[in-house]
Amino acid sequence: xxxxxxxxxxxxxxxxxxxxxxxxxxxxxxxxxxxxxxxxxxxxxxxxxxxxxxxxxxxxxxxxxxxxxxxxxxxxxxxxxxxxxxxxxxxxxxxxxxxxxxxxxxxxxxxxxxxxxxxxxxxxxxxxxxxxxxxxxxxxxxxxxxxxxxxxxxxxxxxxxxxxxxxxxxxxxxxxxxxxxxxxxxxxxxxxxxxxxxxxxxxxxxxxxxxxxxxxxxxxxxxxxxxxxxxxxxxxxxxxxxxxxxxxxxxxxxxxxxxxxxxxxxxxxxxxxxxxxxxxxxxxxxxxxxxxxxxxxxxxxxxxxxx
Numbered sequence: 001x002x003x004x005x006x007x008x009x010x011x012x013x014x015x016x017x018x019x020x021x022x023x024x025x026x027x028x029x030x031x032x033x034x035x036x037x038x039x040x041x042x043x044x045x046x047x048x049x050x051x052x053x054x055x056x057x058x059x060x061x062x063x064x065x066x067x068x069x070x071x072x073x074x075x076x077x078x079x080x081x082x083x084x085x086x087x088x089x090x091x092x093x094x095x096x097x098x099x100x101x102x103x104x105x106x107x108x109x110x111x112x113x114x115x116x117x118x119x120x121x122x123x124x125x126x127x128x129x130x131x132x133x134x135x136x137x138x139x140x141x142x143x144x145x146x147x148x149x150x151x152x153x154x155x156x157x158x159x160x161x162x163x164x165x166x167x168x169x170x171x172x173x174x175x176x177x178x179x180x181x182x183x184x185x186x187x188x189x190x191x192x193x194x195x196x197x198x199x200x201x202x203x204x205x206x207x208x209x210x211x212x213x214x215x216x217x218x219x220x221x222x223x224x225x226x227x228x229x230x231x232x233x234x235x236x237x238x239x240x241x242x243x244x245x246x247x248x249x250x251x252x253x254x255x256x257x258x259x260x261x262x263x264x265x266x267x268x269x270x271x272x273x274x275x276x277x278x279x280x281x282x283x284x285x286x287x288x289x290x291x292x293x294x295x296x297x298x299x300x301x302x303x304x305x306x307x
Contacts, residue, residue, distance in 0.1 A: 020108070023078025024048040024063070025071045025093070027055040030112050030136065031084030032062035033146035034174060038080075039063075040147070041173035047077045058142045072102040080170075083111040091120055098123035110134050110170070114190035117158035117183035132167045133158040133186070136176065137193060151175040156190075158183055203275075206268055213264055239286045246279045249293025255300045277301050 020043045024031035027050030035045040048059050049071045059068055075081055075097065085093055090113055097103055105128030109121060114135040121131035135156040140146045157178045159167040168178040181189050204227065211219035233241035245253040254276060261269045280297060283289035289297075 019043055020080045021046045021078045023074035023081045024059075025074050025081060025083050026050070026085035026089075027059045027063075027068070028084055028086075029058065029140035029142035029146070031082050032058050032142075033140060033150065034082055034084070034112065034136070035066075036062045036144070036147045037150050037174040038170075040175075043080065043173075047074045049074050054142070062144060062147070071097070072100060075102040075104075075107070078107075080108040080110065083109060087113045087115045090116060094121050094123045098127050101127065103127045103129045106130065108132065108166075112136065114156060114193060115187055117181070117186045118160065119183060130163055130166075131160070132163060132170070134167060134171055135181075135190075137179075139197065152177060154179050156181040156186070158186060203271070206271065210265055210268060239282050239288065242279065242283055242286075242288055244279075246276050246297065247283045247288050249289055249297050251293070251296040251300045254297060258300070273301060 020038075022035050022038050022043050022045045024035050024045070024047070027048045032048065035048070039045055045063050045066045047069050048063060048066055050056055050059055050068055056068060059066060069077075071093075081103075083090065083093060090111055103109060103124050107129050109124050109129040110132045111121060112135055113120070113133070114137075117133050118125070118131040121129065121133075125131050133156070136150065137154045137156060138146075138149055153176045155171040155174075155176045155178050157164070157167050157171060158181050164180070171178040204223065207223060208219040211222060216222055230241070245257075257272065258269065261272055277298075280289060280294065280301065284291070284294055
């Protein structure tokens with residue numbers, strides 16, 4: 001998002017009164033950025049909670065002059081509350097806030113977990129809260145650049161039917177694009193994102209490590225154009241973008257790769273094998289790998305790990 005794109009939203013916010021007071025429970029990387037984006041849309045962050053020094057620094061950078069208080073005090077001050085805690089902590093937090101009667105009827109309570117829909121907030125719903133699940137499909141750094149990256153970012157949205165329009169409106173105000181995800185589909189949706197984004201980071205980092213071992217001085221510069229093109233091709237063409245020795249059925253080349261990994265980077269062997277086998281299966285299914293070449297290749301991949 002460039003400065004010109006950011007300016008209209010900021011200017012409009014200055015021309016109209018704030019509409020909702022906003023609180024953040026869990027000042028990690030996500031919550032302060034979303035609250036800052038809501039501020040640009042005319043809402044007013046009023047409180048945040050955070051314990052660690054890193055949380056305090058993030059809150060100061062993204063939400064200056066917003067006090068850090070206890071979670072129950074955040075709910076007492078805010079009309080819209082962002083619960084931005086780790087996924088595994090969310091169920092207990094919802095139960096705890098309900099048991100302490102921190103939530104009040106009509107209060108919007110938003111969590112940003114990819115894993116959960118709104119059922120995890122049922123304890124708060126029974127207390128009268130209005131639950132929304134708004135998951136930004138973006139990696140966060142905990143710095144002001146995150147607010148800019150929300151422009152055009154897709155959000156996975158789940159909400160009760162009567163709150164769907166309100167949920168989508170909040171996403172649009174933050175500069176995002178809402179994508180409706182059914183409650184039952186949230187775990188699969190989140191698994192897909194983790195498979196793509198989190199595992200991509202691991203693959204890239206591992207590839208850079210191997211290039212360093214091979215003597216490459218700037219593996220990032222070598223990989224940048226290649227991986228950028230591969231990602232673009234994959235997003236455009238899916239499996240048709242597959243290239244490399246597995247798709248060609250070059251069993252000898254793959255066997256040489258395995259020998260080198262065993263000798264120099266045995267920790268990378270399991271990942272290479274898993275991805276090579278998956279690539280071979282997909283290439284066969286889509287007619288990209290010739291069956292007559294697949295037998296020897298799968299034999300090489302299948303031999304590894306046998307007693």
